[in-house]
Amino acid sequence: MNFETIVFYIFSAILLLSALRVVTARSPIHAALALVLAFFTAASIWLLLEAEFLAITLVLVYVGAVTVLFLFVVMTLDIDVAKMREGFWRHLPLALAAGAVMATEMILVLRTRTDTVAPRNLDTHYSNTKELGRLLYVDYVYPFEIAAVLLLVAIIAAIALTMRRRKDTKYIDPADQVKVRRQDRIRLVSMPAETARMKDEGERMTNEEERG
């Protein structure tokens, strides 16, 4: 047993234990923190396989972004742990059935022995980050660019469909406000002086208008 194998087993043990903690921890915060540990050890195992790009991506994306997002959500939501555990016994048969199906599938896959190939021994200057970059930006640059355009279209479509001026907003443009002139607000109406008879008539007319 060489050193690498020992390291692998140590990392694997930590990974399994932390993964177990994710599902068994009582507090969601602890679960999320255990998830960070699980991601981190998984990244270490990838490093052992000389897949340093994947390892770094895992740390940056999952540990750095996704888990932080998890923590955010957990902290902003009011999660009642006791309430979430309520249906445990009721849902157990279904969960066991689903688990049994998954276990059978895994056993079936693992039993069909395929020849495993040891990772190729590459020279020390080989960088798979560089190789991936070459593949992505040289060989596959055309699909890569189209995917970029696709994202742009998604943004435009989302904005075009959701952004519009709502009729009921009370927003006033200050630029329009300062441009207001006297004649926009004041209207001079010349009216003859009213006598009592005319006033009566006027009232009658407005009443008729209302009825009509």
Next chain:
Amino acid sequence: MNIAMPNLLPVLPEIFVLAMACVILLVDLGVKQNRFIAYALTQMTLLFAAWLTLSDFHSQVEFTFSHMFVADALSDTLKLMTYVAVSVTLVYGRAYNGLRGLYRGEFFVLALFAMLGMMVMISANHFLVLYLGLELMSLALYAMVAMRRDSPQATEAAMKYFILGALASGLLLYGMSLIYGATGSLYNNEVALAVMQGVESKALLSMGLVFVVAGLAFKLGAAPFHMWVPDVYHGAPTAVTLFLGTAPKLAAFAFVMRLLIEGLQGLVADWQGMLVVLSVVSMLVGNLTAIAQTNLKRMLAYSTISHMGFMLLGILSGALSGYGASMFYMVTYVLMTLGAFGMILLLSRRGFEAEHLNDFKGLNQRSPWHAFLMLLVMFSLAGVPPTVGFYAKLAVLQAALQAGFVGLVVVAVLLSVVGAFYYLRIVKLMYFDEPLDQNPIKAEADMQLLLSANGLGILLLGIMPQPLMALCIYSIQHSL
């Protein structure tokens, strides 16, 4: 590390369209009052892209971007047709969109992006590129259908289109991945080579083929994968229906050519049978259901389904002349659809959609010229000589006959007779019924002119189909 710069010359039209779409997006932000600028810029983009494609017309096959992009006669011809279809669509839809709050910069930008997706599909030599092009086009189309968000019909149509489109994409992608598993490549020509040399697992390949054909049928709108077509055609604003009923069909044809014929020609015996079923069911469902429709947009949707069945007749013949006939059918179908929906757009006005069959009653009394144009379009859709629809149907039937599908041809002819009923019913309504609607027909001069040219083009091509047919055959021959 030395990196060879890919040859950008064949991709110039695509790059130009992409750049202009971004420019229009920015210009539209600056000039909010005058939408005409965005419209004019879009039309100029189409014109210039056509010039770019024309000035670099490929009679030889040329690859670039590590063989993922192919430029050949087929791609150039189809791209030119696509520009024309999009341009005409925008002219027809301008007044209609203006009255319905759709005359916005985003509309033009999304239309250009959808067209870019079509162009990518048309000249793809790699399954991944085909798929990405399809998604680019579809995503823009979903958004265009949903653009009139106050209309529940349009929203429903967009939702249906989106979900079924995603399902179809999933099927297609799954099929492609199975084919990749069987052949070990995603390049059209390498897949073709691997199929020719024989693959280890024929079952895997056949399975992939089934999924791919199902996905293609979804996108073409062939029965029994046609469920989305009537609802989307009916629910979308007519200008958008016109858009998604025309240019994307050309791209779908290119998709079939690249995938089934360039990539999986070796499996012709396998997909021929599937296409026969698709074709017969499409013609049956399309023609019979169209009879019961009272809404013209819905009727045209069912007519699309039946026309896709006819188009497949040429492809399933498995011969070069058959592919040429199919291409001819597709191009003329686009021309007819432009005419038919253009007429609906012409008769629509503020707050009124002329999408009911009754709205066409007595059109001859209101405007004999427009009634005559509609007559030409309907005759052509029905396949009555001397319009081009007759020649297109004749060509695909001939191709199927040469491949020995006599029974299929008999069924197709019988069903096209059934189909003639509902096209000629419109002619009857226009000429022999009293008009219900006496409003004068008003339209901009450019639309009037183009619509007349469209109708007369159908007649002219019917009398002289040879040049277009020769072009189709030439494109196919110089590309495969």
